[in-house]
Amino acid sequence: MPTNQPTTSQHKRQSRLLAAASAAVIVVVGLGAFALAPDHQSNQPVPHSTEVFAANTPKQHVQPPRMLENGAPFSFADLVERVSPAVVSVTVETKAEPMAANGQMPQDMPEPFRQFFRNFGGQNAVPQKSIGVGSGFIIDKTGYIVTNNHVVDHSSKITVKLPDGRQFEAKLIGSDAATDVALIKVKTEKPLPTVEFGDDRQLRVGDWVVAVGNPFGLSNSVTAGIVSSIGRDVGNGPYTDFIQIDAPINRGNSGGPTFDLRGQVIGMNSMIYSPTGGSVGIGFAIPASTIHDVVAQLKTHGHVSRGWLGVQIQSITPEMAASLGAKEMQGAIIAEVVPSGPAAKAGMQQGDVVIAVNGKAVEDSRDLSRRVASLLAGTKASFTILRDGNRKDITADITLRKDEQVASNQKLSPSEQPEATTKAMGLGLTALTPDARQQFNLDESVNGVLVTNVDPNSDAADKGLRAGDVLRSIGNKPVRSPEDVKGRIAEAHAAGRKSVLLLVTRGGGERFIAVDIGET
Helix, strand or coil, X not given: CCCCCCCHHHHHHHHHHHHHHHHHHHHHHHHCCCEEEECCECCCCCCCCCCCCCCCCCCCCCXXXXXXXXXXXXXXXXXXXXXXXXXXXXXXXXXXXXXXXXXXXXXXXXXXXXXXXXXXXXXXCCCCCEEEEEEEEECCCCCEEEEEHHHHCCEEEEEEECCCCCEEEEEEEEEECCCCEEEEEECXXXXXXXXXXXXXXHCCCCCEEEEEECHHHCCCEEEEEEEEEEEECCCCCCCCCEEEECCCCCCCCCCCEEECCCCCEEEEEEXXXXXXXXXXXXXXXXXXXXXXXXXXXXXXXXXXCCEECCEEEEECCHHHHHHHCCCCCCCEEXXXXXXXXXXXXHCCCCCCEEEEECCEECCCHHHHHHHHHHCCCCCEEEEEEEECCXXXXXXXXXXXXXXXXXXXXXXXXXXXXXXXXXXXXXXXXXXXXXXXXXXXXXXXXCCCEEEEEECCCCHHHHCCCCCCCEEEEECCEECCCHHHHHHHHHHHHHCCCCEEEEEEEECCEEEEEEXXXXXX
């Protein structure tokens, strides 16, 4: 028998892996037809620059892959041979999850990323220790390893295995859930093989990439593909614009590196988009530039500190730009200023449009969030704003970011809605009377005009307005009565505008919405 054929025991082990993979597919499909699924085999829910360690990581003399006459790569073998020794398997033990009396998961477990390998026994299930498998890569010869936060989150024991068979117990140095980056370390007497970071900012759509990891626990698996897109927003928070790749990655690839053709890490595999739970060629990697900054803070402090300005912001849409009389859509509009926060103390106001930070132009709200987060607490920053069409520079003191507070929405049945006194833009409107405040649980600090109903065929309905919303201002001018609303609309018509910018309060939060005016 050829020595490279699987043994009977190996066949059985592979069968068990395939069975586990099938179970994973069923669970993922149950969560939704097309869901962002974590690409590692774990029972934990998933969320969701400068050179690092340059002193400890010697620069490698990188040879590009051999090329054919037409410029296509001849083989990735040389690249893989060089980088694979530094790509590790990360096995995580976690404590058993709490079960209800009937043996089922509690209903308050996080959704939608409830993972598989749980509660196989139904009502007779006994909580057991769970095992998750992911990937990682060594960035420092003394034992620092980068992986995903969701791979090691809630871990009680972390084990790292190198391709050469060496195995170590690892310590969690620090993690950052906001970017899904974690740093772990192993103790070693001998220097470990390493890889170095590249510059993902030089990537172009269509560039070759190579992913190395441990899908479904199958160590040292290599796949290749191209960069499908850059700057992807997959709803995983404001601090990461993902690199989309079509190199196949699956559960177990989480935390593994994506290399460019120079053999440098340009991303870390983190998520897949899939209707089946397996790879369909849509994977997402955290950019190396994001990992650089996060890992540097984790190594030094064990956590990540982000700057805080104290504002709620939105990107500028074409409708907003038109309603403001602006020619460009760059920048971020301030929807709410936190009382006594840095922005409030600096004189920023609701409706200001932030167009630059420290002289560098702001593209949109995500760009502004990342810029502010990167600022050091205790420092000052200059913000260029537009207010009533005029530019103004404001200097604000940056403080540490505070935990976000989410206000609950208040709802009423149609029978409780106050009678509308007038209509405009497809909205039924009434003044905020004491009865209306009591019905909609609005305190005296909320001023404006109450929306009692919305025409389902109106642009306001398309933009998400609903009964119970309160119009605070139109065109950055406060409104207190339905007649004020009609007056602001008349002013917009006279100025030749086709839409107005509404400031809307809902459930304690505020946001701007641009709505078509229609006919008066």
